[in-house]
Ligand code: UD1
């Protein structure tokens with residue numbers, strides 16, 4: 001059947017309307033509630049600024065965890081949207097069932113509603129977890145499993161649809177694995193639940209400079225939206241002929257007229273609409289928040305914002321079945337996570353804050369050391385001689401120019417290293433710069449990652465996957 005063309009999807013207009021409301025509410029509420037958060041002792045010192053000694057300490061604090069306001073506005077607008085998403089389709093495009101007597105009854109889209117509600121549940125758990133982390137500084141080993149548990153409702157709904165867990169094997173691997181492997185077993189579900197842990201924590205550990213957390217979330221959300229738009233039934237579809245390595249292929253996007261083809265089938269359209277309904281208000285609250293969090297930050301997002309945005313991405317990736325494309329939008333976060341592993345897993349000392357080092361005389365940021373130097377400037381990061389494993393990893397990273405190490409001139413042993421973060425990596429490669437410039441470098445890297453992601457997904461995928 002021909003699909004309704006885009007202009008006749010009224011819920012999409014309500015979603016845009018709620019997003020405008022969410023943007024205005026965030027822009028207004030975040031600064032208005034800042035003092036309330038400070039009063040509740042939710043506040044932090046901006047680590048990368050210079051403070052005159054004469055300013056009383058009380059005045060230096062920036063309200064922290066204002067991500068709670070953004071998350072609340074986000075979740076409330078998603079709840080308010082429910083009647084709009086689920087009443088119009090009943091009237092206008094209900095699944096019509098014909099009973100034996102010839103009576104037609106329209107069926108309520110219960111399945112879609114359970115997808116929606118389980119997603120809201122995961123977002124709420126993420127918000128609670130993030131806020132508790134802000135208040136109590138929960139330990140890693142305690143907070144890592146929580147998003148995994150929070151993803152159970154999502155996975156159950158996915159399972160109820162008999163989610164297609166056949167994974168198409170890339171051509172070069174087919175001689176070993178065959179064309180399709182069925183990961184219906186526990187493996188695919190383990191992968192999807194790990195996705196939520198990854199997406200929530202990977203944004204949180206790429207943090208510490210003004211605007212970093214929110215701008216990552218904003219760019220990923222915009223990339224997801226752009227990807228969703230490619231699947232909608234636009235009145236006219238478009239084709240891009242592509243000549244690559246002597247082969248010619250045609251990329252086919254949008255278009256009601258494509259119904260029935262892989263792009264534009266009804267199910268696909270519904271999934272990407274679902275993703276849009278979750279991403280549009282997310283872009284709205286992130287934009288509103290970024291306005292106040294931009295250098296010099298008047299508020300901090302806290303872990304709450306990192307967790308809720310990360311969970312929103314996991315939700316759409318799983319429910320709309322594009323988790324691999326989603327991971328392509330996380331390239332800077334994957335790089336930062338892999339780089340961080342030696343510190344996260346205890347091979348290299350990990351200080352409470354791994355933010356770059358701020359120099360007040362030049363107002364520039366420099367790569368920070370795992371253990372900062374004392375006045376004697378011979379501070380060792382490793383108490384004794386580091387283990388073989390540590391030495392190998394640190395030397396490898398150093399050879400790859402990912403970090404800079406300090407070596408004891410007498411023994412040749414590694415004694416210190418710069419913190420293993422992407423922010424320090426930028427400072428090592430591009431030289432010292434101020435905080436505003438560094439966040440722009442991070443934003444550029446995220447944007448470049450998304451451009452590359454689209455290229456891999458649409459221009460290269462057919463080289464490894466046939467059609
Ligand atoms: C994560 C990072 C940590 C980094 C911190 C900064 C890991 C394992 N953990 O810890 O290295 O230092 O985020 O958010 O990589 N802050 C600023 N400027 C900002 C944002 C935050 O100075 O733009 C400071 C403030 O003092 C704020 C604090 O960071 O109070 C928040 O840190 P928190 O989110 O609690 O740190 P973690 O997420 O545990």
Ligand code: MG
Nearest residue numbers: 204207302303
């Ligand atoms: Mg944090």
